[in-house]
Amino acid sequence: MSEEAPPKIMRRKPVTDHPMSDLLRIDRFPHVWCPTCGLGTVVNCLGTSILKTPEVDPNHIAVVSGIGCAGRGAGYLRFDSFHTTHGRALPFATGLSLSRPDMKVIVFSGDGDIVSIGGNHLIHAARRNMDMVVICVNNFIYAMTGGQTAPTTPTHARSSTSPFGNSDPPFNLPYLAASCGATYVARWTALHVRRLQKSISEVLKKKGFSFIEVISPCPTLYARLNNLGTGLDLMRFYHDNSEINNDADLKSLDINFKGKIICGKFVDLDSPTYRDRYDEENEHILGDKFIPYDLPDFPHISSNSDKEKIEK
Numbered sequence: 001m002s003e004e005a006p007p008k009i010m011r012r013k014p015v016t017d018h019p020m021s022d023l024l025r026i027d028r029f030p031h032v033w034c035p036t037c038g039l040g041t042v043v044n045c046l047g048t049s050i051l052k053t054p055e056v057d058p059n060h061i062a063v064v065s066g067i068g069c070a071g072r073g074a075g076y077l078r079f080d081s082f083h084t085t086h087g088r089a090l091p092f093a094t095g096l097s098l099s100r101p102d103m104k105v106i107v108f109s110g111d112g113d114i115v116s117i118g119g120n121h122l123i124h125a126a127r128r129n130m131d132m133v134v135i136c137v138n139n140f141i142y143a144m145t146g147g148q149t150a151p152t153t154p155t156h157a158r159s160s161t162s163p164f165g166n167s168d169p170p171f172n173l174p175y176l177a178a179s180c181g182a183t184y185v186a187r188w189t190a191l192h193v194r195r196l197q198k199s200i201s202e203v204l205k206k207k208g209f210s211f212i213e214v215i216s217p218c219p220t221l222y223a224r225l226n227n228l229g230t231g232l233d234l235m236r237f238y239h240d241n242s243e244i245n246n247d248a249d250l251k252s253l254d255i256n257f258k259g260k261i262i263c264g265k266f267v268d269l270d271s272p273t274y275r276d277r278y279d280e281e282n283e284h285i286l287g288d289k290f291i292p293y294d295l296p297d298f299p300h301i302s303s304n305s306d307k308e309k310i311e312k
Ligand SMILES: Cc1ncc(C[n+]2csc(CCOP(=O)(O)OP(=O)(O)O)c2C)c(N)n1
Pocket: 067, 068, 069, 070, 071, 086, 109, 110, 111, 112, 113, 114, 117, 139, 141, 142, 143, 144, 145, 150
């Protein structure tokens, strides 16, 4: 009588489904990002935050990107995703947020896209307290186009257009966003995954203009041009050189070349959004003739939203 073979013990079970597979457009893979680039980590943090914020209905989330390596983010995420033109993610998101107030609009893009060509849109979206979340992935450079100097490149850092070192001062992004009117401002690095996820969860449940800067490794251009090693070396650098100080003076958040990176949640306040002020102004002028959108304050949030029901 032949004995039945014992069940095979598998030390490593084959992975049939990625934990994020419901949220990713796997058909778009392999992605374009280099090994040890920080962008995958930041996208993963965004997806994880959405999954771990049970109040937020994933079917009411739109992700908008501009152009750049970071700008590829929207295309890999399986929400209502829009890969727009360079610098225009914020005006696109503004139109979307105004015409679809039932959607939570998230802009996911790079420092060059949001702060350089898109800088004007950033300051005005913040000033008007547009209801949107901005995740600005700052790798200190225009990566996709070959590593040119960005308005975030630290003084003395080298880039393909400043081969002897950048002579300009970079923007202090949290200070810029806050001084223009952003009602939530935070900075993390790609190493601070839990804190970044917590921040994203917070802003998903908040109204108004939220700005999260994420310092992220670009090993292929920024690190190579500045002899900073691999993405892993940059993660070690963040580990050794970042300091969390939620109470830091916004003016003190400058990032110097190879200097300390102060992280934290610096601003979290409630202030009327563009739509609140628009409705109030129109009600004041038109009285009963004005019919505002009949929507709850947080239409994308439902107490019994079911993550299993992500529409395929
Ligand atoms: C109007 C316009 N100008 C310039 C470009 C070229 N361009 C594409 S991506 C990019 C820079 C992207 O930098 P960033 O937003 O920091 O993204 P990264 O690649 O660093 O993630 C530039 C200048 C373009 N596509 N369109």
